[in-house]
Amino acid sequence: QDDVRIALVVKALGIGFFEAAAEGAEQAAEELGNVEIIYTGPTDTTAEGQIEVINSLIAQQVDAIAISANDPDAVAPALQRAMQRGITVISWDSGVAPEGREMHLNPSSNPLIGRTIIQLAADHLPEGGQVALLSATTTSTNQNIWIEEMNKVMGDYPDIEVVGTVYGDDLADKSYREAQGLMQTYPDLDAIIAPTSVGIVAAAQAVVDAGKVGEVNVTGLGLPSEMAGAIESGASRSFAIWNPIDLGYAATMLAYNLATDAAEAGPGAEVGMGRLGNATLDDNNEAAMAEPFTYDASNIDQFKDIF
Amino acid sequence: MAFLKSREAILAGAILLLLALIAWRFPGFVAPDNLARVFNDTSPLILLALGQMAVILTRCIDLSVAANLALTGMVCAMVNAAAPGLPVPVIIAMALALGALMGAVNGLLVWTLAIPPIVVTLGTMTIYRGIIFVISDGQWVNSHEMSDAFKALPRAELLGLPVLSWIALVVVALFALLIVRTPLGRAFYAVGGNPGAAVYAGLNVGRTQFWAFTLSGTLAGLTGYLWVSRYAVAYVDIASGFELEVVAACVIGGISIAGGAGTVTGVVLGALFLGIIKNALPVVNVSPFYQLAISGGAIIIAVAFNARASRSRGRVILKSAEHAS
Amino acid sequence: MNMQAVEAATRESAPVLTLEGITKTFPGVRALSEVGLDLYPGQVTALVGENGAGKSTIVKILTGIYQPDGGRIRLDGQDVHFPTAQHATTAGITAIHQETVLFDELSVAENIFLGHAPRGRFGLIDTARMQRDARALLERIGARLDPALPLKELGIANRHLVAIARALSVEARVVVMDEPTAALSQKEIEELYELVERLKAEGRAILFISHKFDEIFRIADRYTVFRDGELVGHGAMADVDESELVRLMVGRSVDQIFPQRVSAPGPEVLRVEGYSHPTEFDDISFTLRRGEILGFYGLVGAGRSELMQALFGVTRPSRGAVHLDDAPHAIRTPADAIEAGIVYVPEDRGLQGAVRGLPIFQNVTLPSLRETSRRGFLRMAEEFALTRRYTDRLELRAAALDQDVAELSGGNQQKVVIAKWLATKPRVIILDEPTKGIDIGSKAAVHAFMAELAAEGLAVIMVSSEIPEILGMSDRVIVMREGRMAAELEGEALTPETLVRHAAGIGEGG
């Protein structure tokens, strides 16, 4: 029996989060036995780059593509062509427009993430205070959805004021500069929420460099391995993330099950995710994996060497 | 006063005007400590622009500076991660040497094979970037993998200014000395201004260009270490596209792209102009999305302006016309 | 002064610098073949020869800019070799080159000392001392210039003074001057002569290149004559007279070179009134008739080329009018000029004339593409035919019509440029230094051709700096000086003396 070849297409190669996801994919492959993982992606986060990668995957006649998209619309036509040629396509992490995939796996549900990021800030602001948002790239949608979801629940936190939102483009230097600008513009700032793994590291560094450890708490979504230093220095009291290893694992399982026709995507369908149970698809053929997990000084050492 | 009519004075005036405009909306921006912060933030741009200035003076262009910076930065970070005990001065020496080597490769291709500089550096730009990916396997080097000493240097404060700023100041001073007071510095102008005549004056055009590239590479290497240690992260794409900002700083600073004309003061002011805009936008609440268009507009206005100022006057045969206009 | 010369001649020591069997070839031209040259301390050796005889080439060889293909250079009897200009300077050889070799963005002082500036602490350039020294040097040649001034602020004459100061800024044993007085005023020329005397007295050897016989006879002790890249004579000035020198230079007597022609000018074609330019020339008026050759004489830098380029539409005049057949005509671009039947064979063949990199036939048809093409599409056969018509007539020497013009010799390049313009069937042709740098045979051919054109009714303007050419070819001559018309001469008044007097501005009460 031939190997089932599953391509894990990421936004860009070399990002720690996706490397961890690739590790999860390999775990799934090992568990399934007859799966070959092709871990690939462009070198910078562009849709054109991903399309070239998709074209070469179509040419190689892989069995399934699981993609975290740089642009939900731009990659859709290429993925549609992949589906026409009999390739199973799912998206995970950052979604693709519905016509370009069979299903989408959210790392967590958007409302859960939205509530988590504001809760993380509120936990350390019993008296209330000013918080600001440092978002990621201009071409990624999930940050905006999470911020939207966060705004929906702001009524529950009457003492907390969101003073501004800036964009760091997922570039270390730009995020750093934007974080500096925030502290400059809002001298009374209490917390920076960065729902992006690049931004949160840069913001923590900016807080340390500005000598504002203890005054400004950096929180949001980050990777334990990259945030260990910030927790140690006190620039960040806590942050959250879903487990990227699990995410890669789950995406691979889903792709395998759909590609081998063990399951079919459709509203209400249940698709297996191996050790993580079943994913239930909603009306948009979307499913959520799990809720984010919070890391702080008490548990960081346990995870920082894993991902 | 000749100075008041010079490009530099006008650019300085434009910067003051810009600062006044920002201060009007947001007085905190012109507080001394914030200006110091802006300067610190602009330091890498200043360092690279100085190197680029030398190259442009000799009628060449170096598009590989940002890739050189990124590769040197990555090597420094990886060496530090692998051998945290290695003293920082050794790392800096390595950064300088590696940067110089990459610059020298450009320079040699231009000098010995007479390949047009834009082709050479377009090629080496992609090659250097590619090498980063190959040696790092695309992985990032993160803050916690770097030693504290490695990260501490650029941000350590000396007399109220971070070392990064001091390095920029020292390099500007040394570079100005090199440009104004050494034979090599003057040769940059001669070789770019009139290559044919430079031969008559006993200068070797190719070799002078080689040194300009090496100088530019050395500064890019130094900036590579500073960049990576300051932002405490190294990955393939750092400073991507920065080469154009560097050229822009030179052009705004009045360096003639045709070679042979421009001053260190102008370049520093040109870099500061871009740095101030970049730092002011988030502060005055203009969407950062305006930044690109603003710097593009600034380049066009600056080059149009410089071209007017340096229009050639012909041979001036009529005696009565010599000192007029 | 004569006493001094005799004294120097009797001192007759060994030469400082000896060149032997020097050969140099450029693609298509043998610039020098086996020439020799001796320079003696405390003496001025004049190097004379026609344009293109190879004078500047030997200067470039002995200053390390060109490498000879053969021969040897000896300094104090020792064989030397100058791979770069720096080496020659270090050996004590300095030169004022014919082309200005200066740098606009550097200051006057830096231009003078580039490459050998005085150094102070840490090996840095000692700017203060450099400016002091520069000022002293400039004063020595009678120039009152601020050494700190950027060179770009200076006009053509002052630049020349800076170039002279640069040559004197090194402790030199051999000083070479390649047409140093060409762009200078009479007063500055006198100061230069004094300087030459002083250098002589200091025991330096001087090589002096000039086309002006009066000055050669005034300051030189010895002479060397080149003709077509060969050494044809040398000796003491005391032993020759002017006609002997001319015979050596030209190889035959002057009046034989030029074609006999009867001038029969027809009606007026071109009238220029009050043409002026803000910085280059002022108030130029003249007329031109069919079948006439109008000469424009002046020293190099008199502004003749600038005037012609304005007539051709390359630059815009600030004032003045052009009439063609009595009708006013606005010429804003070269395309307008060609349309009106005025064409210009430029002086700078490499920059403005030939398009190097394109083949011969494409050069020739460039302004006539409308004739050879159909609806904008090229027809190569027509192009070759048109080209052949004119290159045959001009006796062009080339391997093939699709050969790159850059591979041709200077004279043949010039023929290509002339062919290009004749193919447009012009009414007025302006030839700017048409025989500059071309060999004697081609020169005669160009002259004959010019006469033929005039006989066919073309109106010809010829700009030239060579007196024999001006005298031999022109019906009428306009002399320019410092951007202005100095005289219009014709018939009896047309003599070498009047030309030189008006061009140099001598004897006009100042």
Next chain:
Amino acid sequence: MSLAERATIPDRLNSRLQRAATSWELLLFLVAVAIFIANSFASPYFLNAWNLSDATFNFTEKALIAFAMALLIISGEIDLSVASIIALASTAMGAAVQLGAGTPVLVFVGLATGLACGAFNGALVTRLGLPSIVVTIGTMSLFRGISYIVLGDGAYRGYPASFSYFGQGYVFWVVSFELVLFALFALTYYVVLHRTNFGRAIFAIGNNPTAALFSGLRVRRIKFVLFLLTGLMSGIAAICLTARLGSTRPSIGFGWELEVVTMVVLGGVNILGGSGSIPGVVIAAFVMGLVTFGLGLLNVPGIVMSIFIGLLLIGVIALPRLWTIARTR
């Protein structure tokens, strides 16, 4: 000298065949063939009509711009703003979609924006006499910057279905619309550059702008037209790319200017102006497409491919020169 003595000068020294045999184009063509053969051995998926057809999308849009860029570079100028013109033209089309424009209007908007950008560059270079490399570095930021101002981190989508034909349609079998466009423009530009007065003028200007001016060519006007053409081709590329992506973001086509210039230089066009050919650029487009596609099939990351392209770029220029140096020693 009598006529009998004088040998008449032949029209041509070498026959056209002889010239072709020693041309850059032939060398490049052999490189392309070599890469093609290497690819078909390296990957079993390479020799497949549909796959090869997909691969053409890697270069068709860039090549469209490269044709006009080749003319511009031969004339001695350069336009680094082409990728930003794509962004601005795409943004303008996206804005038109929001106003309910149909496909014909979109095409018009794309072409008009490209032309306007080209005119802007051309006017700055030819009217004000500014160096094109600096001007277009400026407009490169300016044009894309305007897209960022308009779009921010948003996107335009909702292009009409008929519009997608330009980027995703097939004329017959595996021959895509873009490939047909590529072929048509290759032919057009070949004729314009090598067979018309206009093309001849471009070569003359690139070799010696002063002599060209002195020969009565309207140098500034011709250069202006070339900038217009480059803008227009960028507009066409913007239409194709937008139709292929189905959405517009300000980062669209980022970094393409360098790939286009690389393609032109690899095609044997002298970056300093004066020489080059359209067949060379066409072959270079295929070479770059084959390299990226072949390495892509082996899942080599894009940035590693760019090392190959960079080496190819320097190598093809350096090797002949090294050869002459070695021979003259």
